[in-house]
Every structure is written in structure tokens, then in C-alpha cells.
Amino acid sequence: MTAERRAERASLTLEGVAKRFDGRDRVVSALEATSLTIAAGEFVTLVGPSGCGKSTILNIISGLTAASGGSVLLDGHAITGVNRRVGYITQQDNLFPWRTLRDNVALPLEIAGVDPKERHEKADRWLERVGLGGFGDAYPHELSGGMRQRGSIVRTLIYEPPVILMDEPFGPLDAQTRIVLQDMLLSIWEGARSTIVFVTHDLTEAIALADRVLLMSARPGRIVRSDRVNIPRPRDIFQIHENPEFRRLYNEIWNELRLQVRDANALSH
Amino acid sequence: MQTRSATDAAAAGHAPAPRKPLIGRLFDADNPWSVNAGRLGAVLLLFAVWELGAGRLFDIFYFSKPSLIVAHFAKEMVDPGFYNDLWVTGLELVLGYTSGGAAGIALGILLARWRYVARICDPFLLAVNSVPRIAVAPMLIVWFGIGIASKVFLAATLVFFITFFNTLSGIRGVDKALCDVARVQGASEWQIFTKVMLPHASAWILTGLKMSLPFGLVGVILGEFLVSSEGLGFRLNGYATGYNTTGAIAMILIMMFLMMALTAVADRIDARVMRWRPSDREAGGVALKA
Numbered sequence: 001m002t003a004e005r006r007a008e009r010a011s012l013t014l015e016g017v018a019k020r021f022d023g024r025d026r027v028v029s030a031l032e033a034t035s036l037t038i039a040a041g042e043f044v045t046l047v048g049p050s051g052c053g054k055s056t057i058l059n060i061i062s063g064l065t066a067a068s069g070g071s072v073l074l075d076g077h078a079i080t081g082v083n084r085r086v087g088y089i090t091q092q093d094n095l096f097p098w099r100t101l102r103d104n105v106a107l108p109l110e111i112a113g114v115d116p117k118e119r120h121e122k123a124d125r126w127l128e129r130v131g132l133g134g135f136g137d138a139y140p141h142e143l144s145g146g147m148r149q150r151g152s153i154v155r156t157l158i159y160e161p162p163v164i165l166m167d168e169p170f171g172p173l174d175a176q177t178r179i180v181l182q183d184m185l186l187s188i189w190e191g192a193r194s195t196i197v198f199v200t201h202d203l204t205e206a207i208a209l210a211d212r213v214l215l216m217s218a219r220p221g222r223i224v225r226s227d228r229v230n231i232p233r234p235r236d237i238f239q240i241h242e243n244p245e246f247r248r249l250y251n252e253i254w255n256e257l258r259l260q261v262r263d264a265n266a267l268s269h
Numbered sequence: 270m271q272t273r274s275a276t277d278a279a280a281a282g283h284a285p286a287p288r289k290p291l292i293g294r295l296f297d298a299d300n301p302w303s304v305n306a307g308r309l310g311a312v313l314l315l316f317a318v319w320e321l322g323a324g325r326l327f328d329i330f331y332f333s334k335p336s337l338i339v340a341h342f343a344k345e346m347v348d349p350g351f352y353n354d355l356w357v358t359g360l361e362l363v364l365g366y367t368s369g370g371a372a373g374i375a376l377g378i379l380l381a382r383w384r385y386v387a388r389i390c391d392p393f394l395l396a397v398n399s400v401p402r403i404a405v406a407p408m409l410i411v412w413f414g415i416g417i418a419s420k421v422f423l424a425a426t427l428v429f430f431i432t433f434f435n436t437l438s439g440i441r442g443v444d445k446a447l448c449d450v451a452r453v454q455g456a457s458e459w460q461i462f463t464k465v466m467l468p469h470a471s472a473w474i475l476t477g478l479k480m481s482l483p484f485g486l487v488g489v490i491l492g493e494f495l496v497s498s499e500g501l502g503f504r505l506n507g508y509a510t511g512y513n514t515t516g517a518i519a520m521i522l523i524m525m526f527l528m529m530a531l532t533a534v535a536d537r538i539d540a541r542v543m544r545w546r547p548s549d550r551e552a553g554g555v556a557l558k559a
Contacts, residue, residue: 064449084455094450098468098545108454139545159454
């Protein structure tokens with residue numbers, strides 16, 4: 001991890017968090033009252049059919065969306081609104097097109113008032129770590145999708161929020177780039193051990209990365225299953241599909257997920 | 270450029286042959302030499318027809334001719350009165366353009382930030398914008414007198430609305446997801462404004478400033494036409510009312526060169542500031558720049 005100091009750690013608790021949307025003639029429940037505790041330094045993945053409220057949970061934890069009920073606690077303290085201790089990496093890289101990659105990555109430090117020299121040096125170190133050394137002066141439109149997403153991830157890692165939310169960050173990437181970035185993410189995380197809530201619809205990714213896989217039901221979303229992944233770390237992400245524990249878990253969760261996906265599709269037709 | 274032309278042509282599918290025939294190379298839309306030669310040819314042809322046709326095909330009294338215009342240019346170049354008029358028009362343009370542009374940007378930012386006021390102002394802005402600006406020119410003379418103030422104000426009103434609406438759209442059009450990125454990282458509303466909204470709007474604002482430049486000159490010249498005692502518009506009007514077509518055409522050409530020079534400067538600034546934008550090449554609009 002960055003050698004300067006030890007990263008802060010924090011646990012995350014959801015107490016009866018729910019989300020309803022008031023439609024014109026009816027109330028749609030996007031997320032049933034959900035309670036859940038994620039230990040400090042735990043890597044949790046959320047899988048489920050599309051539209052099951054996975055992203056809603058992240059939006060609520062980040063504070064960008066207000067919950068209809070319940071509360072979110074960070075280290076036991078309720079948080080309201082956005083909180084700098086919770087980082088958020090989305091599917092879209094959302095790099096600012098008018099900033100160079102270096103200035104994009106340094107943005108959170110700039111917001112915090114870190115002086116230019118220090119934040120640029122730190123940004124360069126992080127870019128180096130994820131194989132983007134030498135691209136600091138490039139503008140986002142000059143980079144590939146995988147490079148931009150790496151930039152987006154590093155932009156959050158650089159300010160070391162104790163909790164990091166990731167919403168299908170590798171979704172738009174091709175299979176090979178995905179696995180390279182998964183490997184990169186794990187090796188960084190294994191040093192830093194921030195608390196991560198990672199949303200994906202890819203079960204392989206969910207098991208390969210996580211300490212614990214949470215399965216969500218079709219809408220209205222609710223957590224129907226929680227599985228601990230007892231595969232030792234550091235993991236070889238490139239070979240993990242051969243691991244017997246991985247295959248056992250995959251089959252078990254898939255049998256359940258399959259039903260949810262079918263339900264979700266039945267609902268939408 | 271050469272290699273790019275070759276790949277473009279290959280991609281377009283009409284140049285599988287390694288070497289185009291001579292005619293094809295002479296009239297090659299992707300070859301800047303060929304294109305510039307064509308442009309020069311067109312200008313020379315126009316001037317030749319004009320010069321040789323004057324007195325034969327049409328009346329010199331109405332249309333003058335290039336040699337007379339060039340001679341007139343030479344006369345203007347040594348006339349202190351001309352430089353005074355150029356200076357006055359330039360001053361009016363600079364003052365009107367900068368004040369109108371600054372006011373447009375400032376009010377655009379204000380209304381984009383302050384939604385309540387914006388809602389109140391919406392219909393009034395539409396109403397004011399619907400007034401043909403030229404129609405208020407005589408009133409400006411009444412209010413601001415026949416000196417440079419009325420011209421400055423007329424230019425400023427024309428420039429104002431273009432930059433104002435562009436600034437407003439630029440700030441309102443900012444992607445909410447980009448604001449959220451900064452917000453999650455702990456940015457204050459002010460930081461979101463300065464680090465996300467304004468940079469996003471800068472492309473729009475610059476486009477507004479570029480678009481309004483010719484309108485600034487229109488305002489100044491029109492004001493000078495109405496009532497004035499100096500300025501290029503006054504000079505042009507004097508020539509035209511005295512049936513000096515040579516002088517009038519020379520003035521029009523000078524205004525044209527003035528505007529082209531200013532536009533070129535604006536383009537350079539724009540290209541410099543907007544380095545981050547995908548280039549025309551990537552956007553597929555390369556023809557105009559060739």
C-alpha cells in the first residue's frame with residue numbers, strides 16, 4: 001500500500017434500508033427493508049438479476065440517493081448525505097474530458113486542498129502502479145476504455161476512502177481486459193484492505209473477488225443468500241475457475257440465481 | 270497528411286490502385302496543394318473577368334474594377350483620416366464585444382446557478398430576444414448620443430444574447446454524473462461549480478464568443494451608418510452616398526479582412542484552450558481545415 005500511512009478502516013452497517021419510488025398510480029418498491037453488516041476490510045460482492053436494486057443500494061450508501069427508510073452506519077455512526085469516507089466507482093468512468101489523466105486522478109486531492117506538486121506526484125505514482133505511467137498528460141479521449149476505467153479506479157483509490165463502492169466497474173470492458181483489471185484490483189486491495197461493496201451481474205467475477213457473495217432477488221430487491229468464499233488469498237484470478245471450492249460455490253449460487261433471473265424476466269414481460 | 274489521405278481514400282474504396290491517374294492527382298480533394306491552387310485559380314478568374322469585363326460587360330460606375338480598388342487602397346493607406354476611422358471602429362468593436370460578452374457570461378452564470386430568478390426571467394428573456402435588435406438602434410442613438418457610446422451599446426446587445434444563451438446552456442447541460450463524482454469526493458457546491466460546471470461550459474462559452482464576433486462588427490457598422498462622424502461605417506456610407514463605388518467596395522473588403530483576421534485569432538485561441546476536445550479528424554470533419 002502507499003507507504004506514507006496506514007489506511008483507515010471502517011465497517012459498514014445497513015439497518016432496514018429500503019427504497020420506494022412513488023409512481024403516478026402506485027408505489028414501486030425497489031428495495032425491501034435490508035439489514036446487513038460488512039466488516040472493516042471485507043470484500044463483499046452483490047449479484048442479482050438486472051433491475052433488482054443492486055445499484056440502488058450503492059447509491060443509498062454513497063448518499064447520492066436518499067433511502068425511504070432505515071439508516072446506514074459507518075463504524076456505528078449514522079451517515080446522511082454524501083461522505084468523503086465512502087468512495088464510489090461507477091460503470092461509466094466519468095473522467096472529466098477537459099482534464100488530463102493526471103489531473104483527473106488528482107481531483108480528490110485537489111478538492112481536499114493538497115498542493116499541486118504533492119498531488120501530481122501522488123497521481124503519477126498511482127498511474128505507475130496500474131500500468132498507466134507515461135499517460136499522465138493524455139486526455140481521456142486519447143485513451144482506451146480499459147485505460148480510462150483504470151484511471152477512474154485510481155481516482156478513488158488515491159484518497160483512500162475506508163469504504164469503496166463499485167458498480168459493475170468492469171462491465172463495459174472486454175473479457176481479457178476485465179480479468180487483468182480484476183487481478184490488479186485484488187493485488188491493490190490485498191495491500192490496502194479497504195471495505196469494498198462490489199456490484200456485478202457476473203457470478204464468476206463475484207466469487208473470484210469476494211470474501212462474501214450476497215445474492216439479491218428480483219424486484220423488489222432483497223438479499224436472499226449470503227455465501228462466504230473460503231478460497232485463500234492471494235488468489236490466482238486467471239486459474240480460479242479450476243478451484244474446487246469455486247466450482248462448488250458457483251453451482252450452488254447459480255442454481256438460485258437462475259431462478260431469480262427467470263423471475264426478473266417474467267416480471268418485465 | 271499524405272499517408273492519411275492515402276488511407277482515407279483506401280477506406281472510401283475508390284483507390285485500390287497504387288497510383289492515381291494524373292487528372293485524379295491534380296484534382297485531389299485531400300491534397301492541400303491541389304485545393305489551394307484551385308482556390309487561387311478561382312480568385313484570379315473572378316478578378317480577371319471583373320477587370321476585363323469592366324466597361325465592356327458592365328458599367329464601371331456601378332461595379333468599379335480591381336485595379337481601381339487597389340489604387341484606392343494605396344490612397345487610403347497614406348490617409349490619416351482612414352487610420353482614425355479604423356481606430357474608432359476598432360475601439361467601438363473591442364468595447365462593445367468585451368462588455369457584451371462579459372455581461373452575457375456573467376448573467377448566464379448567474380441564471381444558471383439561481384434557478385428561481387431564471388424561472389422568473391424566462392419569458393422576459395424570450396420577449397427581449399424577440400425584439401429585432403436592429404430596431405432599437407435609433408433609440409440607442411437617442412439615449413447614448415451620436416458618439417461612440419451608442420455603437421458600443423448596439424454591438425454589446427448583439428453579442429450579449431449569443432454569449433448569454435450559450436453560457437446558460439453550457440452550465441445547464443453539464444452531466445449530473447460528473448457533478449456526482451466531485452460531490453462524492455467531498456467537493457463543496459462552489460467547487461462543483463468551479464471544477465465541473467464552468468469547465469464544462471467553457472466549450473459553449475467559447476463557441477458563443479466566436480459566433481458573436483461578426484455580430485459585434487455588424488452592430489458597430491450599423492450604428493455608424495445611422496449617425497456618426499467617424500468610423501469605417503461612416504467612411505463607407507460617405508463613399509456610397511457620394512456614388513464612389515470604388516471607395517465603398519474597398520471599405521467592404523477592409524471590413525472583410527478585419528473580420529477574417531479576428532476570426533483567425535479566435536480560432537487559434539479556441540484550438541489552444543480546447544486541446545482536450547477530440548480533434549476534427551476524429552470527429553470526421555476534416556474537409557474544412559484542409
